[in-house]
Amino acid sequence: MALQIPTSAQHAFEHSFPTPDTARSIYDEQDFQRAVETYRFFYPSVSMEGIFNGNREAGLEDGKALMVLAAGPRHLAFTANSDTPYVSGALDLKAMGPVVIDLPPGPYIALVNDHHQRWVVDMGIPGPDAGKGGKYLVLPPGFSGATPPGHHVARAQTYKVLIAIRALPIDGDVAGALAALRQVKVHPLSNPAAVLPYVDGTPLALDATPLRWEGNLEYWRRLHSIINAEPALEEFRPMYGALAALGISKGKPFAPDERMRTVLERAAGFALEQMRVEGFASQRPDRVVWEDRRWEWIGLIVDDANFETPEYLDLQARDRWFVQAIVASPAMFRRQAGVGSIYFLAARDRRGAYLDGGKNYKLVVPQPVPAKMFWSVTAYDARTRSQVQTPQDKAVLGSLQTRFQPGPDGSLELRFGPTPPAGQEQQWIQTAPGTGFFLYFRIYGPEAASLDGSWKLEDVTEA
Numbered sequence: 001m002a003l004q005i006p007t008s009a010q011h012a013f014e015h016s017f018p019t020p021d022t023a024r025s026i027y028d029e030q031d032f033q034r035a036v037e038t039y040r041f042f043y044p045s046v047s048m049e050g051i052f053n054g055n056r057e058a059g060l061e062d063g064k065a066l067m068v069l070a071a072g073p074r075h076l077a078f079t080a081n082s083d084t085p086y087v088s089g090a091l092d093l094k095a096m097g098p099v100v101i102d103l104p105p106g107p108y109i110a111l112v113n114d115h116h117q118r119w120v121v122d123m124g125i126p127g128p129d130a131g132k133g134g135k136y137l138v139l140p141p142g143f144s145g146a147t148p149p150g151h152h153v154a155r156a157q158t159y160k161v162l163i164a165i166r167a168l169p170i171d172g173d174v175a176g177a178l179a180a181l182r183q184v185k186v187h188p189l190s191n192p193a194a195v196l197p198y199v200d201g202t203p204l205a206l207d208a209t210p211l212r213w214e215g216n217l218e219y220w221r222r223l224h225s226i227i228n229a230e231p232a233l234e235e236f237r238p239m240y241g242a243l244a245a246l247g248i249s250k251g252k253p254f255a256p257d258e259r260m261r262t263v264l265e266r267a268a269g270f271a272l273e274q275m276r277v278e279g280f281a282s283q284r285p286d287r288v289v290w291e292d293r294r295w296e297w298i299g300l301i302v303d304d305a306n307f308e309t310p311e312y313l314d315l316q317a318r319d320r321w322f323v324q325a326i327v328a329s330p331a332m333f334r335r336q337a338g339v340g341s342i343y344f345l346a347a348r349d350r351r352g353a354y355l356d357g358g359k360n361y362k363l364v365v366p367q368p369v370p371a372k373m374f375w376s377v378t379a380y381d382a383r384t385r386s387q388v389q390t391p392q393d394k395a396v397l398g399s400l401q402t403r404f405q406p407g408p409d410g411s412l413e414l415r416f417g418p419t420p421p422a423g424q425e426q427q428w429i430q431t432a433p434g435t436g437f438f439l440y441f442r443i444y445g446p447e448a449a450s451l452d453g454s455w456k457l458e459d460v461t462e463a
Contacts, residue, residue, distance in 0.1 A: 028263065034242045035267030039219070040275060040315070041239050044117035044322045045226050046210050046219055047078070051162060051326060052090045054208030060199055062160060063092030068181050069201035070174055073387040073395050076207040079325045079440060080386065082396040083376045084109070084166040085174060087181045088208075089196070093140035094159035100151070100192070102185040105133035107168035107177075110184075111329045112138055114158040115230050117322065119305030119329050121154035124165070126331035126340060128152050137189065141231045148189070158230045164327055168373065168444075172400050211384060215269045217261055220246075224254040275323040278316055280347045280354075280382070280438070289344055294352070294459045298324065298343040298440065299333045324385050337448040338372060347382075347438040350459035357388070358433035360417030364458040367410045372445030374399045379416060379429045382436035392430035398442075402426065415463060 011022040018026065054077070055067055066089035071080045080086070091099050091112075101123065103110065108124030108131065120138065125131040129152070137151040140159060147153055165184055169177040187195045213219045223243075227250050232240065243249060246264065247256050256264060287296040300317035301307050305328045307318040321328065324345075331340035348354055349361065369375040376398025379388045387395035397414050404412045404427060415421045415428040416437070431437050441457060449455035 028259075031246060031260065031263045032267050032270075034245055035264055036271040036274070038239055038242045038246065038248075039268055039271035040319055042116075042223050042226075042243075043214075043271075043275065044318070045115060046213065046222050047322055047326060048113070048115055048117050048162060049222050049226060050210035050213070051077070051088065051208045052160065054206050055089060058199065058201055058204050058206055060089060062090040063096050064196065065089065065199050066163070066186060066196050067201040068178060068198045069204075069206075070178065071387075072202075073389045073393055074205050075201070076209050076211065076384055076386045077326065078209055078385045079378070079380055080208075081376065081378050081440070081442065082387070083374065083378075083398055083400060083442065083444075084168055085178045085181060087163070087165040087184065087198070089163055089186075091138065091161050091163055091186070092159065093138065093156060093161060096188045097140065098143060098145075098147070098189040099138045100185075100187055100189050101136040101138065101163065102187075103129065103133050103136065103165075104180075104183050105131065106180055106183075107131065107170060108165060108180070108184070109168070109331075110163070110165040111327060111331075112136075112154060112156070113162045113164070113327050113329075114156050115160045115226060116158065116233075117162075117326070117328060118157070120156050120161060121152070122329050122331055123152075126329065157233060160230070162327065169400055209384070209386065214272055217256075217265050217268075219268050220248060220256075220264050221254060224248050272323075275319045278319040279323040282316070282320060284316065290453060290456050293456060294346060294348050294350060295441070295457055296345045296347075298345045301333050303330055303334050303336075305329045305333065335446075335451055337446060337451060339445070341442055341444045342446045342450060344441040344457065345438060346441070346457075346460050348460075350461045354382075355416075355431075355437050355439070355460065357431035357435040357437050358418060360415065360419060360421070360463040361460050362463040363414045363416070363439070363460050364407075365412040365414060366455060366458070367406060367412060369399070369443065370447035370449035370455050371399070371443045372447060374445075375441070375443045376400065377414060377439055377441045379431060379437050379439055381432075382438055388429065388431055388435075388437055390430040390432050394429060397427060397429060416460075417463065421463065 012019045066087050068087050070085040071082050103123055110123035112120040135151045137153045139155045141157050167177040167180040182198050185195050289295045301314050307314045334340040378396045381388050415424050418433050420428055443450050
């Protein structure tokens with residue numbers, strides 16, 4: 001198939017000078033290309049703003065309250081899971097100053113990410129307290145004051161940061177995990193009595209995504225507001241330059257003319273398509289988990305939360321992750337037995353066809369799954385990258401939630417599709433005809449067999 005790339009032969013030059021038509025055409029192409037690249041680069045920032053905006057729409061002002069919820073299909077959030085309940089919220093370090101997060105001992109998995117979804121600190125089991133509890137102090141950009149002893153100190157490079165905490169439901173006790181989350185105390189260092197209250201988001205129809213903006217001009221308005229509100233970062237300077245050429249820069253209004261509005265809107269749709277290709281049609285060899293299976297690694301970077309390699313920023317891995325998922329930490333990308341978690345993606349069946357919500361499928365899971373803690377599989381809608389929404393109101397099967405009936409060989413047969421399988425309803429997730437879906441298989445506390453190939457998942461097959 002012929003490459004569809006513009007060539008210099010398509011542009012007219014007279015005595016090596018561009019004609020007026022050539023100049024106009026190249027300016028349009030140049031602005032479009034810059035817009036596509038900046039869209040992809042700043043997608044994590046706008047996606048994080050989607051999380052903050054979802055909390056605001058639920059009545060939580062930045063830095064004034066935290067949301068606690070047991071996530072489910074009613075909550076639009078990129079690949080959120082129902083394995084563990086969450087606490088999340090925006091901390092406003094500009095208004096609050098340094099913030100203390102007082103984490104009790106217990107089975108917590110927690111982190112702080114900045115406004116650009118860059119890692120600030122891990123807490124709880126993957127953090128320096130290792131589940132024994134501790135006080136964390138998150139400092140705002142440029143802070144030079146004294147810090148009290150006895151705190152794990154983390155420095156943020158943006159004023160708005162996300163705190164995200166999960167509590168593991170021991171023996172499936174979700175109520176106990178929700179109660180444990182409320183024991184975490186978050187307050188300004190300057191006012192220990194001003195502990196942020198918790199708001200229950202479980203019953204709310206929450207949208208914590210940029211779905212409403214990601215394909216139109218509102219994406220760029222939101223990005224402009226982030227650029228205006230946050231400190232400029234040295235490592236982002238080249239991308240700030242590309243944005244400035246598009247009329248988006250700190251301290252200046254965003255007022256694109258008709259031509260630029262057209263460029264930005266078309267670039268948004270085109271760049272999102274490119275990211276979807278990175279997410280679900282990647283050609284990278286390192287995406288493959290097992291050579292004889294369709295399962296893929298979701299994270300293509302290992303042990304680095306900010307997608308840095310010794311030589312470069314891995315933009316492909318970054319695009320792939322953030323078009324599907326939210327937040328990042330080293331523990332999420334650590335392929336090491338006994339620590340963190342590992343995530344596998346299935347977007348295709350054994351034959352290589354994408355999973356279709358109108359068809360019935362089965363997934364055979366060999367037992368035991370090599371997980372020190374627990375395992376789960378969650379079904380996500382391909383468009384929203386959030387849990388599938390069906391009358392069943394269920395999107396997860398896992399060792400914490402489900403009473404499985406093993407087959408004769410001890411393996412588990414899980415089912416996905418629009419119609420319930422007779423006698424296997426408890427091991428079934430309903431999908432919606434007319435949609436695509438994909439699966440995440442998560443192992444928490446992976447054991448060696450999940451990494452060395454001695455244990456493998458079967459491919460998804462039509463039932």
